[in-house]
Amino acid sequence: MRAVAVVGLGKTPFGAFPDRDLRSLAVEAGRKCLSNAQAAPEAIESFYLGNFAGPSFVGQNHLAPYVSTALGIRGVPATRIEAACASSGSAFYHAWTEVAAGIHDLVMVVGVEKMTSQTTARVSEILAAAGDCSGEMKAGNTFASLFAMIARRHMHDFGTRKEHLAAVAVKNHANGALNPDAHMRKPITMEQALAGKPIADPLNLYDCSLISDGAAAVILAPLERAAEFTAKPVRILSVAQASDYVALDQKDDITTFPAVRKAAEAAYRMAGVTAGDIQFAELHDCFTIAEIIASEDLGFVPRGQGGPYALEGCSARDGQRPINTSGGLKAKGHPVGATGVAQICDVALQIRCEAGARQIPRHSLGLAQNLGGSGATCVVTILAEP
Amino acid sequence: MRAVAVVGLGKTPFGAFPDRDLRSLAVEAGRKCLSNAQAAPEAIESFYLGNFAGPSFVGQNHLAPYVSTALGIRGVPATRIEAACASSGSAFYHAWTEVAAGIHDLVMVVGVEKMTSQTTARVSEILAAAGDCSGEMKAGNTFASLFAMIARRHMHDFGTRKEHLAAVAVKNHANGALNPDAHMRKPITMEQALAGKPIADPLNLYDCSLISDGAAAVILAPLERAAEFTAKPVRILSVAQASDYVALDQKDDITTFPAVRKAAEAAYRMAGVTAGDIQFAELHDCFTIAEIIASEDLGFVPRGQGGPYALEGCSARDGQRPINTSGGLKAKGHPVGATGVAQICDVALQIRCEAGARQIPRHSLGLAQNLGGSGATCVVTILAEP
DSSP: OOOEEEEEEEEOOOBOOTTOOHHHHHHHHHHHHHHHTTOOGGGOOEEEEEOSOHHHHHSOOOHHHHHHGGGTOOBSOEEEEEBTBTHHHHHHHHHHHHHHTTSOSOEEEEEEEEOTTSOHHHHHHHHHTTSOIIIIITTTOOHHHHHHHHHHHHHHHHOOOHHHHHHHHHHHHHHHTTOTTOSOOOOOOHHHHHTSOEEETTEEGGGBOOOOEEEEEEEEEEGGGGGGTOSSOEEEEEEEEEEOOSSGGGOSOTTSOHHHHHHHHHHHHHHTOOGGGOOEEEOOOSBHHHHHHHHHHTTSSOTTOHHHHHHTTTTSTTSSSOBOTTOHHHHTOOOGGGHHHHHHHHHHHHHTTOOGGGOOSOOSEEEEEEEETTTTEEEEEEEEOO | OOOEEEEEEEEOOOBOOTTOOHHHHHHHHHHHHHHHTTOOGGGOOEEEEEOSOHHHHHSOOOHHHHHHGGGTOOBSOEEEEEBTBTHHHHHHHHHHHHHHTTSOSOEEEEEEEEOTTSOHHHHHHHHHTTSOIIIIITTTOOHHHHHHHHHHHHHHHHOOOHHHHHHHHHHHHHHHTTOTTOSOOOOOOHHHHHTSOEEETTEEGGGBOOOOEEEEEEEEEEGGGGGGTOSSOEEEEEEEEEEOOSSGGGOSOTTSOHHHHHHHHHHHHHHTOOGGGOOEEEOOOSBHHHHHHHHHHTTSSOTTOHHHHHHTTTTSTTSSSOBOTTOHHHHTOOOGGGHHHHHHHHHHHHHTTOOGGGOOSOOSEEEEEEEETTTTEEEEEEEEOO
8 A cells, every 4th residue: 555645635615605506616626626736637537526415405416527527627537425424534535545555646536515505404304314214314303313312321321511512612613713714703602602592402503513515625646746746745644434323223322433433443553543642633523412422432532531521621722632623513614525525624734734823733643533424434534744 | 456356246126116115125135145255244344335316216315334234234434426327337446446456355336226216207307417407407408308319419420210229129128028137028029119109309218228126236356365255256357437528518529428438448458358359248228329329439339330230130149249138228127326236247147157048158258338427427347257
């Protein structure tokens, strides 16, 4: 396996953009990325699109060539991968395998979702299709209610409190306020976070990530060729994908995600690092409880300690191990298919010292964790200075 | 790159099965395949699902872990690939790259689609999302009307006649009649084929493939390990995927598909064979004109000669180079996401001498061609005796 680097990245702002369609967002991110890597579209040897539900959100399917040809990339394999909210994390995994295995040199991954043209009720319905529709969703669940059950059980088993959830929201809003590309740039107080409109108790409005439009793109190349494209390559130490049951009721324990543990274990092993070595991370905070559980499943803290870890400031920008300096899905926004690649971009920006006002001092080894559904897919990526 | 073999295969019958859901079809094909390869689900190291539009047809997304866990495959990467009608051909391509590159040994690919629970009008709408919805589909096109334009232009440029189209239908119905798993097992005469109900002139009912439910599965392994799983491995000489514009109006010439030519060229080169060496093939006859053009783009015949080739019986079971001995999409059926893997299964069955009443005498080197949309994706696979 060859060493692989991210040699270019590009993102759109995340937000609600009534005048933009899916393709224009994907093309904007893709062009910025090509420019960032000083690469011509004709140089791309394989193209991946991560997208969750374009057919349902905007009525367009067969999205990989639909986007790639608009970028001037024609002829080469163009593949769309769908893995719920981990769609572009999975696309990144497959792009990495191609380059690592020596099948292609220059591979592009774009993640995109255009969600805000639908009503919130319809968005909930489309998102619910990432869960078990024949069982839990038919019974009336949404993702908010599933994660509410997860949160309640975490509270029961470990003494997690609403203040712990709120601490994640306050931190991520503070970070998002410093991110010019974030959907929500509004700091909130602990009091505000605790007083949010109820969504699915114990989760309130501030515990839920945003419904957003947006796109993100990266280009991968063999590390030994990285200098042709950038002065700031970011080395991919490892990428691992794992899977698990789609339905919560099939799991023995809903306060931990085996797919996250498996992907993390594989990623740590391949990278030759331990959880303790990770300096900062972008975690999949689709709900505040998800960040708390991710910090436990990744081994950053013992089980049940994710809440106190956030409340004590350990995951703040000036804490022991900053989490979601981008604002996370909570404040940066969560255009589902874009999220995995956007996380990679945000980790890479820190490593490249290009994170602006949210730059952290220890930024040479970072991790991105992208979750699909209520834990049925997970992709963990570890990035480092070359 | 390592030599790779198909070491197991399994299919459901294709048809309209009101009592079966998507997952039960996928699981049936998957279990038959595991049994055929004498493999336990725990032995599968990576799982791919080819599916075009499960979210639209049956309301379920995040389909890879939804299916894999039902097969007892848990933990490993489970990836859904969508590439319109080439979804499972593309999934097969990616599975092959993983094994060829040495990333995994035992990889399973399932293709599935459940279409018949929707009305024909809704099916047309869902299929149309594989074309350019913002342009050609908004203007009122369906896939039948796009391929009708292609057929009319082919008639104009090359003198192709309705009899040529009908000859493809008659041949594929004759083959399908011998296939116990085919959706349509009814031979038709040239007169019947020419007198079909008009769909989009010059295409009539008998020029169009079927709306079907069904699933197909294969397991890939390094050739050197094939004997652990089967006494009849089928060697994968090459797989190639290529892409092109989604919208017909972006193409210079609508009577040829550059993605098919590119994929074929790459597949021939990698396999070290020429078009003339291919003894038989499963081609993507979503419409009769598509088989005619595929036979030209693959280099079986010069441009414009695909129609006469079929009419003269060269592609019949007892002809020079049999095409679609399974009955093709036309008679076997076309559960979109299952088609690519089903083609691989049908080529493999001929090579393994397991094609029953439709077995052909020269069966050591076969090709499968899987097309997405009106040519925006193509996957070409060349299979041979080991």
